[in-house]
Amino acid sequence: AQSVSQHNHHVILSEAASLELGCNYSYGGTVNLFWYVQYPGQHLQLLLKYFSGDPLVKGIKGFEAEFIKSKFSFNLRKPSVQWSDTAEYFCAVKGTDSWGKLQFGAGTQVVVTP
């Protein structure tokens, strides 16, 4: 079964700092990968997704992620964060079952201080 590991559970940084959140998955075959964001009190929204093609994926709000197959990684980056990026971030991978159920990481709580 697929598994997803997010390296950091809690990150605190200042506005304008760069952000990188780590995500590793276990399956070495064809993968569909996602980063979802949950702003305080809101539901999960898709930030970006990778299913094929260019391994550097650009998403909404200036986020990007790089799929590195050899490292089983899909790290999320943003060059300069804003206070409004305070949220919980979840990495997810499509499972290997026939219906492609999503497997989520434990999440990373990001707090951006003014």
Next chain:
Amino acid sequence: NAGVTQTPKFQVLKTGQSMTLQCAQDMNHEYMSWYRQDPGMGLRLIHYSVGAGITDQGEVPNGYNVSRSTTEDFPLRLLSAAPSQTSVYFCASRHTTDRTYEQYFGPGTRLTVT
């Protein structure tokens, strides 16, 4: 187009009580799913459905029942609530033909069992 809707937003139950969490989507999605979100554990799949009349268990199905009589609705039933079921519950949906496997999430139901 309302997307995925969930009711209620908040609920407090006493141990042993039963209730149904409602989920509806207006995107004609075949695949619907229920997750629970607990701190440090990400989202875990409870049950899912790939169409009307077809349901299956996810990772943490015990204590929950589902049915799918229509494409639009996918209610989650707690038969006898326990404090361990205190959590935030999210419903999600997608087209089974979407090869990106992106899921759309509802706003969530925060459930407290005392």
